Amino acid sequence: MPRIAFPLSLIALALSACSDSGAAREEIRVVGSSTVYPFTTAVAESFNNSRPDMRAPVIESTGTGAGINQFCAGIGPQHPDLLNASRRMTIGEFEQCAANGVTEIMEVQVGADGLAIAQAAQAQPLSLTRAHLYRALAANPMGRPNTARTWADVDPALPAIPITVFGPPSTSGTRDSFNELMMEPGCEAAWPAAAELEGDAYDEACVLIRSDGPYVDAGENDNLIVQKLVADPSAIGIFGFSYLEENASRVRGLPIDGTTPTYETVASGAYPGARPLYIYVKKRHIRAVPGLAAFLEDYAAAWGPDGPLVRRGMIAAPAPVRERSAAIIARGMTLSADALR
Amino acid sequence: MSSTLVPEVPVTNGREPAERAPTDWKTHAMQSRIRKRYAAERRFRLLGLGAVALSAAFLVFLLGTMLINGAGGFVRTEIALPLDFPALSLDVEREQLAQRGADLALAGAGLQNAVGVAAVSAFGDEGEDYLADNAWLTVREAIKDDPSILDRRVTIAVPASSRIHLAATDDAEPAIEAAAARLNAAGALTRGFNWSFLTGSDSTDPTSAGIWGALKGSLLTMAVTLALAFPIGVLSAIYLEEYAPKNRWTDLIEVSINNLAAVPSIIFGLLGLAVFLGTFNMPRSAPIVGGLTLALMIMPVIVIAGRNAIKAVPPSIRDAALGVGASRVQVVFHHVLPLALPGILTGTIIGMARALGETAPLLMIGMRAFIGSAPEDLASPATVLPVQIFLWSDQVSSGFVEKTSAAIIVLLVFLLAMNALAIYLRNRFETRW
Missing domain, CATH: 3.40.190.10 (Periplasmic binding protein-like II)
Structure with a gap:
């Protein structure tokens, strides 16, 4: 075994030296929730189609928890730029991120996913x-x-x-x-x-x-x-x-646990039948990764009530939430620990 | 020596041995014994035949379902979409279309919406749903080929949505079925071989999903695997068989290699994640990392097959070569290796076939991902055929069912081609003595 491992590790070392992964990465990397995955892939596809000169984004469906672990592992080309999350990041995860140097995270609510329980009006x-x-x-x-x-x-x-x-x-x-x-x-x-x-x-x-x-x-x-x-x-x-x-x-939403389903309660997550969907972005990657800013703009263009994401089953966030999310992207507003408390 | 070959004459105290009475085959007891023997023979033969028939039946079932389900994946339905470009008034400069920025210009001019509008005016309110999500890309290519069509009315065959496609092939919702029938009656539907399935990459829309991205990823990964595992595996096998002294260390190595060959593949994925991604910081999802990981996995298989093949070369050949003054290296490379090559190649191809069908280790190193374009080189992100099959089988959209089967057919064809190559090589190099 050592006789095999030794030449192999030499070759791996040589390869890693020439593949030069320390340099900037050209494609956008996304990890995280399988619920957000179909929407992010849809945005990636239209990004791909309208910008043929850019490298295609790579989207992995790992689940929110495993995705946060990867996302928070550090800043740099070997770490993902974007996290799909079907729930909000917890304060503990935010601190784990910060401990690894992942600060300046932008939290963008892209929409919601959920179901309503209703009866005739x-x-x-x-x-x-x-x-x-x-x-x-x-x-x-x-x-x-x-x-x-x-x-x-x-x-x-x-x-x-x-x-x-x-x-x-x-x-x-x-x-x-x-x-x-x-x-x-x-x-x-x-x-x-x-x-x-x-x-x-x-x-x-x-x-x-x-x-x-x-x-x-x-x-x-x-x-x-x-x-x-x-x-x-x-x-x-x-x-x-x-x-x-x-x-x-024609139909009326049933209050569940005392909360009636409305856009506000869905977006805030107060209604038990719905959960907001987020993407988290590393602000420090936006300048380093080509196309990341454009990708976020494409996302913002797609999440409207009659946009392509809604046709794929996402629930559009209410207008104020969409405006705030668009502002976060446009102005690069980052998430603070207080917002999560 | 001769004592074991020639039995000694039994000691009979000088007398001739008594003559044995001839066997009576006609007695009842003997007849029943013979019947029993024949029955056992027949039973065993039938059992063997049954085992072969059962495995053949499973294979036929697998291939049959794949072919029936997958055939539709190679076909696509197209709708003849009338486009009145002057009426759609696309805001795009003719000069831009000749340049590199043509795609961006057309996308920016709202071509996608314009195609939707054209579909609604041609086929009614639901018209947009009849077209594939990426139908506008076909129109874009048509405009780039011949910008003059922007000044007139043209009819372009664009891919139909997967619901229309499925309605044309099997059962669907009545509304879609009726729409398909109406389009068909109007002569707007055509069906043809789906070349984009063989040339395209992954997509969220089954009508434009293609296998080339994954196939190219598999080819690149296999190339890395072969380039590493074959030479290292064969050299290890030669050293262990021809040079290594027989001692405790080589025994340990032998046991380790045998163990390694039986280690579950996911473990190699974890190893690849820790070593190649963690320590060497190699790029995630890259065919080079996939190839390295799979090379680790199949190397023990090649070493074991190689050692057995080398062991099977008769010692007389070595002795003869050494006897006429050949050096050890000459013995190995002029005589032993050519004779062992068919066996080594068989082992290698078996290992490569295993690597080709492997998903678990590749999940760990990020090759399970949505990637909308084919990989350009060994370091660019890629996925491989079995992972693509896995991803598609997970998709909600019903159009992906036939794409999954079609992708399996492509994988099986790839495997068959590899095995055919192995048999050809083996027969070519095979020597008998």
Whole structure:
């Protein structure tokens, strides 16, 4: 083994010397969230198409946490320029960044991702918590088969109307978001013991949705769910947040945990069904990496309510947030630790 | 010596051994024993045949599904889009189109929107959805080829969106199906071989996604792997077989190499991450790093195959060469290596085929990434075929299903070509004695 490793390391050394990676890098490097990945790749593609003289950006989908580790590892060509994040950076991560010399980070909210729970505008108003949703929709709430037929079975304070929920099929990304944002927290709120469960047992108790009638698989078409809700005022529906905005005259967002879904609550992250999406940029890389400034401008041009990112399923941030994000990019405003506290 | 070859005559105390009675094959017991033997023979033959048939069935199933699913990936649907350029009034100077900045000028003049507007006026409100996201690029290339079309009405065949494409091939939503049928009736749809699949790179839109970027990445990575692993592996094998003394150290090395050949590939990825990226600061996602990592992975395979091939060269050949006065180096390079080469090549190709299909170590060094253009050199970011297949299989858009299968077909063709080369080389160099 040493006999192989020795010449090999010599060759590697020689190669690393000639590949000269210490010099400036020509392409933009992005790491981070798989949720933001499709939007950043879409921007990268249009960046590529309209600027053929630039090198194509390299976007890796590593997940937010692993992405932050790489992003915060340091300043320089071997470290990424941009971080996709489906949540805000924590103060601890910000300090970890600073400890490695990664200061002057720009935080840009590009939009939001999420789902809304809604009912027909003329329906009797309901107000639910995530624990209610969990107890009404899980196949095995608290480990026992679900027998609830009306909302009153779930919580006597709720009206005795039958549980009918139109939602996305299990193959849908909206369903994944629903599981992550509603079912899992609801499960842990209604049944704290669930946090002890692991793997399949946890999924079985917390994420598996009942298939005995009350949950109606309504297909991938969110518009269809809106139509069904209007036809059946006792039902509630789960769909992408943008459809709620588009059909505001016909359906009404249900308050979840006391928060009604509006653009403000979605953008601020107060509404449990939505999460803001961010990109973090190293300001000190903007001058060093060719095209990074233009890439950010392309991003800003794409995130509007009728831009290409919304067509790919992103929720546009409200106008004030977009303006602020655009200003952060234009003026290079950096994030301070106080903003994260 | 001879005692083992020629059995001694049994001691019979001087008498002739008693004559053995001839075997009676007709008795009942003997007949049933013979039947049993034949049955065991038949059973074993059928079992073997069954094993072969089962593996063949799996292979046929795999290739069949790939071909059925993937065939559509090589075809694309195009829509004849009428464009009335004077009416669209693109704000672009003719002089700019002859220069390098033509792409930028056309993008800046709002060509993308103009194509959308043309689609809406030609096919109704939904018209923009019928075109692929990158349809405007086809129009851009057409304008660059012949700027004079900006002064007249032309019809350009642009790629259709993947929903229209899928509606033309199999089941889809009724609305899209109806739209496709309407376009088809109007004669606007044509289908042809999708050359851009073989020449393009990754894209977020299945209609413009191509395999060339990943294929070139694979070629570059394999080139680095071969250039490193083959000479080092063969030299190690020659040294260990022909020169190294037999002692505790060489035993240790032998055990280490055998162990290394069985180490899971992800470990090599971690090694590559720590050594090449961490210590040597080599560029992330680069084919050179991928090649180095995979070279580490397949080197033990080449060493083991090489040693076995060298061991199989009869010692008489060495003795004869040494006997007529050849030096050790001459013995090795004139006699042993040419005879061992077929075996070494087979081992190398097996190792290379394993490296070609490998994803896990490459994930660690950042080759799992969206890269919209083909790599230019060994240090520019790249991805490889199996990683591209993995990335596409993860995509939500249904148009990527057939692209995934099509990419698998490309990978299998690549593998087949490599194996065919191995067999050709082996037959060419094979010597019998």
